[in-house]
Amino acid sequence: MMAIVSPSLLAADFLHLEKDIEMINKSGADWLHLDIMDGMFVPNISFGFSVLDAIAKVLDKPMDVHYMTMRPEDYIERTAKLGAKSMNVHIEACGERLPDIIRRIHTAGMKAAVTISPDTPVEAVRPYINDVEMVLVMSVYPGFGGQKFIEATIGRIHALRNMISECGSKALIEVDGGVGASTAPRLVKAGCDALVSGSYIFKADNPIEVIDSLKQLTL
Ligand code: DX5
Numbered sequence: 001m002m003a004i005v006s007p008s009l010l011a012a013d014f015l016h017l018e019k020d021i022e023m024i025n026k027s028g029a030d031w032l033h034l035d036i037m038d039g040m041f042v043p044n045i046s047f048g049f050s051v052l053d054a055i056a057k058v059l060d061k062p063m064d065v066h067y068m069t070m071r072p073e074d075y076i077e078r079t080a081k082l083g084a085k086s087m088n089v090h091i092e093a094c095g096e097r098l099p100d101i102i103r104r105i106h107t108a109g110m111k112a113a114v115t116i117s118p119d120t121p122v123e124a125v126r127p128y129i130n131d132v133e134m135v136l137v138m139s140v141y142p143g144f145g146g147q148k149f150i151e152a153t154i155g156r157i158h159a160l161r162n163m164i165s166e167c168g169s170k171a172l173i174e175v176d177g178g179v180g181a182s183t184a185p186r187l188v189k190a191g192c193d194a195l196v197s198g199s200y201i202f203k204a205d206n207p208i209e210v211i212d213s214l215k216q217l218t219l
């Protein structure tokens with residue numbers, strides 16, 4: 001199976017977003033990854049619904065929305081209204097509210113992904129592994145694009161892949177942060193289904209070719 005590629009818009013040219021969305025529409029990208037930050041869960045603020053609404057009007061690809069916010073549940077209905085495919089929420093932000101949040105994301109008609117930051121043990125997702133469609137593994141500390149890939153992520157992906165097969169779960173594994181030429185092939189070998197990539201794609205001379213090269217990766 002080919003890798004699923006989800007370019008992260010955080011690395012796009014925000015003065016010319018329409019141009020970048022058109023590139024994504026023309027490309028072989030499977031999804032578009034959208035990073036929402038609240039300046040509380042992470043020490044940065046990205047963009048909100050005025051930008052998401054504008055993007056939704058021109059985008060042809062499914063939206064893969066990554067909430068780096070303390071209370072993602074406050075935005076479930078608005079995210080569903082955008083037509084988003086999936087809502088990725090952090091286990092560190094949701095705590096014991098997570099089961100209810102997963103249920104509400106499903107009721108709103110979206111796929112649910114539980115997301116783990118680099119310091120959260122992979123075992124933390126075990127209780128939810130049969131309830132979510134995806135696990136998003138952060139390979140950098142969330143908050144900023146263009147950071148260096150954390151090598152320990154490879155071992156974490158292996159462990160998660162084993163857990164998923166042990167539990168008979170159908171959850172996909174998506175990885176986010178520092179995904180590029182040297183890390184992507186190793187991540188796919190370790191068992192990643194979906195690759196989020198920001199700077200490697202958007203800062204390239206030919207982003208469409210870069211997206212294709214990522215898609216070509218197979219286990
Ligand atoms: C980081 C975001 C990522 C980021 C990845 O907090 O969640 O999606 O945009 O950017 P790169 O690929 O540049 O590391």
Ligand code: ZN
Nearest residue numbers: 033035066176
């Ligand atoms: Zn992200």
